[in-house]
Amino acid sequence: MASQVVIEWRQDVPEDCPFEMSKDFAGVRFTGKHSDYHVGDTFYPSWAGDGNLYSPWTDGVTDGVKCTSGGGIRTGHKTGHAVMIGDDPTTLTIKNTSPPKQALATPYRGRYPAGSLVHEEIWYYGTYCLGPSAAYWHAGLRWNWPVLGPMPGFQISYDLGKTWEASPLSPSQPLFPEPDQFLGPVKMGAPHFVDYGRNMEHSPDGKAYLIAMGAEENDPMPRPCIRPTENGSGLEVDKACKETIRLHLRQGEAADPVLNALCKEAHAEAEGMTFKHGNLSWISADQIYLARVTPSPETINDLNAYEFFAGHDEDARPVWSSDFSEIQPLIEWNNHMGCVTATWVPGLQKYLMCVTDGWPTVTKMTSYILEADQLTGPWRMVAYMKDFGEQAYFLNLPSKFISENGRRMWLCYSANFANEKNGLLVEPMKIHPPGGRYGLSLHEMELIPREE
Template identity: 45%
Template sequence: MRRLLRIHGGIAVLSVIGTVLAVNVFADEFSERSVDAFRKHAFVWDTPAPEGCPAPQSEAYRGLLFTGRFAGYTKADTWYPSWGDDDRLYTPWTDGSVDGLTSWSFGKEARIGFAVVEGDDPQHLSIVHKGLIHASPAPYGGRYPCGSLMVNGVWFIGTYGLAYGSYGLNWPIMGPCGGFHISTDRGKTWTPSPLSCEPRKALFPEPKEFKGPVKFGAPHFVDFGKNMEHSPDGKAYLVGHGSTEYDEEDRKANLSWISGDEIYLCRVPPTIEAINDESRYEYFAGFDAAGNPQWSADFEDCRPIFAWDNNCGCVTMTYNAPLRKYFMCITDGWPTTAKMRTYILESDRIEGPWKLVTYLKDFGEQGYFVNIPSKFISDDGKTFWLSYSANFTNLGRNPTHWASKPYGSQYQWDLAEVRLLTEVPGPDVPRVERVDSPLDSDLNLALKAEVSASSVHSDYTAEAACDGKAEGYPEAPQHEWASQGEKAGAWIKLSWSQPQTIDRVWLFDRPNRLDHVTAARIEFSDGTTYTTGPLADQAFFGTEVRFSPKQVEWVKITAAEVGPKTLNIGFAEVAVFNGDPAE
């Protein structure tokens, strides 16, 4: 998201690009606001857990209602925000770009990204600082970020190794935790982890050999709230997914970045001296005969807090302080490149036992890295936001076409608001998400326009920018206009045979990672012009330019400024209205 201070007629107007907002302060004639291309209606995700689920249904909570509120940021994944003492969020990210900065976490030059995020409303967030950290993945092929913790002004970001397999799939072999990078100045400078992903040089005494099984390959810090304020004993706790064996005979990629059999728990003092010292860690070692949790300093004593053979995977945990409950999100993403399943468990204790809140089959539809940021939990604890990413294989060389479910989910930092249900919802509550859009309604005058453009890329059309669908490459290139190698200066023009009364124009940027309109000039047949700020760099959110009603015979939109990596500038959608189509 970007904030842009624009001046019109001597009046300052704050435009926030990239989220769904109320109308901004009006200037003389023109004003901007961000708009959502879609109206999303509340629904219950109603998919039963598979037979054999070891967690009984929670008596307190009977599922989740998706409210329809949603936000998305950047073109990267692996977001695990930690709530710092300064009220900011501190998170890693990778395999994509954030405001022009790119991180890839594989190969000899593997890097991870980090970001500092401001804002109290998930739909109004801004990234105020970002950067990269390099660390070798050897002998593994990738070294990816995992747990992030900001506590008392010190930031810890963990990494873990991943290996390729001989049978394809996506990172099918989980590696060990390579320790934690440390920053004492909130991300300005970093001390790299002294550990590596090499066996016997990693944080935990695993694996016994290269590509051997692990229990804490991708540990994530339990989210205890702002500055860890709700830790039961002042220690940092971490959960990780793993297995005691790879089960390769049972199924390939059984223990991967997103699949496994068991969930493990450990704890450590959250200090610079302790975080990379395995001797300072304690491991959950099961329950005694009276049901009391046991802890041990011996790694060999560790036991899972939850086990479901062939149904575990990437795990996070958050303490919901108003409800005095722990919520654990587990994603079973086997076989690593298909639709994925996330389920949420609850417990009164961090060690369990665990009960099922909801099972979200095909969440995303390929949703992963799911977590619940404690900063966005409501005062009564019943409403919060799911943080995740989705549908990465839609961007591959042989792209899949997984649906955006809930709508808006895509390869980015996704945030979806949910509400806990305390009883089974009645039949009047929708079980299927309903989405509609003013773009394809009769109110959109662009659907009736004759469309022309400065150039058109092969296999594209200019008319696709006015077809009522804010979509584009890579998932739906047939619904956008792309120029033929043009950058700044490319234009598209809408003309009508009869004068039209209009009072707003909606502009949607192409959704790919490279082409980005950072300023658009709108010319009207009555001689007036207006230049926007940067468009949201994703097709789900657009920029509305609003003005006093006027009669025009044509509107011309020119990409006045573009991003540095632009190859074929264009628009996913252009819409024209007279009046607010949401009313």
């Protein structure tokens, strides 16, 4: 292993940060220890009863198999699944459990891995949709999957990923009743299961909790339209922007006439919509939302089995509702949120939450870590990591690799998928901290005590 570089991030937050600073921790420290795997990205490990980790993956090559979740209507979209064997984060054996699965995203253009949970030896594997495309050009900039779409349920495996039962749902008939219209905003976007340890052993009530990102229809302060400056050295707000979404269905793209008709209908509905400027994309959002369900093959794809966080009552107790229309943000920071995961840390008796704001989807990205005694808050800032990665995304903290006292852990993420940064900087994107990559990255991280 190369020489280890210790790097710290503290609590240097923007002025409009709505979170109090953690009273226990003053930041995080990366020790320099890291993995060196050459596999795909989008790893979200779930610790199963057999002691192994099981994870989705995509967009790369793992165990000699290639998988990508983008693509066209005709071919469908693949999502991979792997087992991670071993106790040392730097020497895991990573093997595919079976060839990648394939599913349609119609009328969207991408279908990527979302919430993944192994419980009682049953693997629940969710996906979510994205659009209009991975290379959507607007105002002179490339936008990567700038619109977050619906969640078409869970595929189920009863043999730890060897065979799969398809979700009974679809992008046009998703698990949660959203969006109201094609390319409209969602609330339970790209949901991920809260990590409660091996076989979900630390769940407070036997329920599985899903944490997700979203935005509201009538955003009081949407992300602005931006364009490159005349000299190409940066970005500026384009106040005159009036560009609308222009989508064109390539004839014969879907062999199935029903899918073709569905896509045409959705595209006709979207034609002329104002472009949302990546306000709610695969990596940018305004709010975080929460749902829960008792996991089973019968309930996991049944909306009626879910409850949704609906705010707090007058005594500050969390309110849960079976009516999706009553869902309320768990936390919000307009124009500063995005992909989210959370893990329960037994040694601290706290939750840690990882959030990434990657707007405008192809540039440097900022992540931050929050902590709370209760999943329903209040949440406090541990570390604000500006330009982490420098383009890190899909952060999560696998419970298997957290120390007994909860102070040391391994951060799982991927980095630098778009090294050109939309042509805004002359120098290539840096790897920061060293050892990151476009693929699975595992870095040892310590919480810095407040008194240090």
